[in-house]
Amino acid sequence: MKTHSLRHYGVIALLACLLFAPFVAMAVDDPSEMLPDPAQEQRAEAIGSQLRCLVCQNESIEDSSADLARDLRHVVREHVARGESNRQIMDWMVNRYGNFIRLKPPLTIGTLLLWVMPLLALCIGTGVAWWTFRRPRTVTPTPLTDEERRRLSDLTETR
Amino acid sequence: MSGQPASPTRRRLLMAAPLVVAGGVGVGFWRMLSGMTKGSFDPHDIHAPALNRPVPDFALPDQAPGQGFSAQDLRALKSPVLVNYFASWCIPCVAEMPVLNALKERLPIWGIAYKDKPEHALGFVQRAGNPYARIAADRDGLAAIDWGVSGVPETFLIGPGGVIRWHTASPITETMITNTIMPLADSLKP
Numbered sequence: 001m002k003t004h005s006l007r008h009y010g011v012i013a014l015l016a017c018l019l020f021a022p023f024v025a026m027a028v029d030d031p032s033e034m035l036p037d038p039a040q041e042q043r044a045e046a047i048g049s050q051l052r053c054l055v056c057q058n059e060s061i062e063d064s065s066a067d068l069a070r071d072l073r074h075v076v077r078e079h080v081a082r083g084e085s086n087r088q089i090m091d092w093m094v095n096r097y098g099n100f101i102r103l104k105p106p107l108t109i110g111t112l113l114l115w116v117m118p119l120l121a122l123c124i125g126t127g128v129a130w131w132t133f134r135r136p137r138t139v140t141p142t143p144l145t146d147e148e149r150r151r152l153s154d155l156t157e158t159r
Numbered sequence: 160m161s162g163q164p165a166s167p168t169r170r171r172l173l174m175a176a177p178l179v180v181a182g183g184v185g186v187g188f189w190r191m192l193s194g195m196t197k198g199s200f201d202p203h204d205i206h207a208p209a210l211n212r213p214v215p216d217f218a219l220p221d222q223a224p225g226q227g228f229s230a231q232d233l234r235a236l237k238s239p240v241l242v243n244y245f246a247s248w249c250i251p252c253v254a255e256m257p258v259l260n261a262l263k264e265r266l267p268i269w270g271i272a273y274k275d276k277p278e279h280a281l282g283f284v285q286r287a288g289n290p291y292a293r294i295a296a297d298r299d300g301l302a303a304i305d306w307g308v309s310g311v312p313e314t315f316l317i318g319p320g321g322v323i324r325w326h327t328a329s330p331i332t333e334t335m336i337t338n339t340i341m342p343l344a345d346s347l348k349p
């Protein structure tokens with residue numbers, strides 16, 4: 001009887017884990033962080049996934065569990081609840097932390113090389129391939145010098 | 160590859176190419192490393208857009224043993240001050256305290272305790288020997304976001320009129336003071 005109820009608890013714990021797994025995966029540590037309106041919450045998550053966590057630097061604020069990321073998530077949700085557009089919220093963040101906070105860098109003079117690099121790499125690659133695989137030019141070998149001709153005849157004669 | 164043996168000059172050029180590339184990379188790394196020791200280059204630095212802008216709007220309460228301050232207080236200043244974000248739970252902040260204590264006679268330092276319990280911040284400041292002329296408390300860390308602070312310690316040099324003239328997200332060092340902070344602060348003095 002006792003073992004039976006223990007197993008029950010085990011199943012319930014497992015179900016609870018599965019139930020809350022999505023929240024854990026999103027690093028929103030606390031469901032109370034989420035906005036009551038699912039559409040707004042979804043927008044906030046979309047914005048947050050485009051914002052760099054300044055502490056972990058390679059994670060978005062939605063994925064990071066750093067304190068600052070939690071604060072920024074909170075700020076994003078406040079702005080979303082206030083009815084601001086994605087653009088307004090992004091600008092608010094960039095105004096404070098610079099373009100560094102955007103996980104997708106905007107096209108500027110400074111990031112131009114970054115954006116055109118795929119095209120540039122393709123052009124360079126094509127150029128190198130063309131240069132390497134072009135038909136070998138038929139080159140007439142440079143004629144032997146007198147010295148070389150003499151050496152050659154010496155060698156062939158001894159043979 | 161092309162059927163024709165490479166000419167000696169071309170072969171020499173090809174041999175030199177990797178060496179030149181390696182040399183270039185070496186010089187680049189050397190410059191980065193020497194910049195890091197001199198304090199002119201910081202790979203973790205977030206290029207704060209706050210630079211050369213007036214301080215953001217904020218008003219923060221007192222943190223014992225100091226008096227709190229607001230954006231108005233900084234904008235009313237006639238001579239430069241250093242604003243230093245710190246926390247009792249931050250190890251690099253402990254490390255920079257002796258440096259700040261040595262600096263306080265030459266340049267006033269105003270502290271902001273970031274996400275700290277009042278009693279912990281008080282204990283920290285007292286143990287450190289209090290380098291701060293005024294101390295404010297940013298308990299929820301929301302003013303810090305307006306400053307563009309990403310962690311503690313972070314330090315801003317505020318010029319007359321409350322304009323942010325210099326910023327670092329690293330602990331303050333002696334070299335930073337002699338090479339950057341004091342020359343800049345002296346140039347900002349009326």
